[in-house]
Amino acid sequence: MILLDPQKCQGCRMCESACSFHHTGHRMFNPSRSSTRVSRDNDTAVITLSIDSTCDLCEGEETPLCVKYCAYGARKVSR
């Protein structure tokens, strides 16, 4: 499972890019193909993170890509 920490998240959406790269067989970037979503309330700066049921924990990858590319320590793999 991927653990999410919205406090640490700065809203860069690199996890969405990375996840779509995984789901498209490394062919493209397309946030609509991402299992994870980042949403920011522009009135409060509160960020919401979520992962839906299409997440396969990056089957076939060396490591979950959304975790690898998050530079802010907002995502972790729980074992």
Next chain:
Amino acid sequence: MKPHGYAGRILRVDLTEERITEEPTMRYAERYVGGRGVNARVLFDELSPSTMPLDPENMLLFGVGPLVGTLSPFCSRVSIDTKSPFTGGVGSANCGGHFGAEMKYAGYDSLVITGRAENPVYLWLSDGEAELVDAGGLWGKTTWDTERAIRSSRNDNEVRVIGIGPAGENQVKSACILSDRAKAAGGSGVGAVMGSKNLKAVAARGSLPVTVAEPERFIEAVDAARKKIEQFPKAKLYRKDGYYGVESVYGSPAWEAGFRPVRNGQDDYWDPEKIKRVAGDTIKPYRKKILACFGCPVGCMPWMVVPDGPYKVEGEGWWNNSSNSFCTRVDCDNPEAAIKAHLLTNQLGLDGDNASVVIGWAFECYEKGLLTKKDTDGLELTWGNHDAVITLLEKLAYREGFGGFLADGVKTAAERLGGGSEEFAVHIKGQDSVDGIRVSKGWGFGVVTSPAAGRHLRGAIHSFSPERFLSYDGVPWRVYMQEQYKAILDMTGTCLYNNGLLSWETEASGHAAHHLAELTSSLTGMHLDVERFMRIGLQVHNLEKAFNTLHGGFTRRDDYPPKRYWEEPVKSGPYAGEHIDHEEWERMLDEYYGLHGWDPGTGWQTKETLVSLGLTDVADGLEAAGRLP
């Protein structure tokens, strides 16, 4: 087939005719990559020198580069180019945020906007569809309320909006265009041009892909660039405290190196007690969070909260220059008032850098008795009066009373007032200029010679080591290289701001251009090695230079600093007496024109140089206009 790395389409919108057409991006991108590169070419080819900046015929271009919307670091930027209302030459600004990536996912690499809508509209982009939508109900709203209203009418919180506030609507020259309420494309009067077109905003939502030509090579290039960034010792600090929180702490050399002119540039050194009150460490408690643009692995934009009192406010924004614009320039050391002023400019759609120049000038006129309370609607423009600054920002945005007097920029205001006020009206080629340029020579030379007049986002280079920044040696060459490198950033859509991380200058990232070349080549399948990329950068720079010669009529005469900085030395502090040496400046200009292959007498481009750059048609255009030496 859709080209790798691109949305594939350029959208053309004629607001007068309400006509929307498309053309393939690669018509231009094969040669000019994207973003500012494509914008510069279209602008040069299609805009007539007889068109005035606020005429409907002026063009307003938004462009994102191939790297935008991918995993490439800092891939957030949108380039906005036009004919500048300040100078009549090229106007160019860019911003980060999340709009650029969304525009690409919505199906467009560039937007070429002409004409003037009969009534206010906004442009809606979604999955390859574009539509002009009535914006009568949005006109008059702040940028914050505009975003809120568009999101709520679309019932979608992920819509990304770029647009103007009241300042742009009122065609105030210092109006900017803001993405996500906070990321300003400032300078060059781009907001005024958007306002003149009755175009309130562009909103985008998309789910179209950006495909990758060589995925494994691309992801290796991403990993290599990310590794490089992490090797830079400040990366972690930036992430934790934001750029301002690091470079502007009390004691940082940036405070003394003349980047923040004091009292409209009467000096470049500020009382340390005052610095303490607005420095990075003091500002920190007001910062609730730091936010990142799309694809940024560092993040620099703080979310500020002043919880109560007269300056109660909350929102995204506070930047290095805020402590110039709303602090040193007007000698104000109240941090809460300064934060309020910054966030107010975001709401009103004013560029703080530009607006503060004409405000600082007005304060100095008041000090010298050239303006009195009778002229200023009763405001006391005494140094340090932060309430007057805040009131003036409002008046400026709405062209109300004395604000209207200031709204056309400092050059025009000084011409109107006269009385010697022209002597301290700080502008370059007519563009209000915020930068301190007497101490750091590379910064100054880059700012003054920039085709996007008076702006620090072209060849300006800075370093925090005094041996380096005080010296004239090698400045022309470094500026010349930085110009080309900056063009690469702007063509690909990469952010310069954490410029220690990916810039030409720093030791940590001397190979930054290699990273960008590798990222772009593997993404698009084009063969862009560093040499070819830098050459395209040079072409783009030359296109803008030629645009300036044709449209702005600039010559060598226009590549000199504003009068105040040319004649007055820094008055106090460790760099007291530091000034711009006239002979050194002439020598630098000669060397710089020589590097470019431009004519030192006129400062114009030569036929040989343009032909050797593959810009024969540009040379022909200049020749026909009698603008070749």
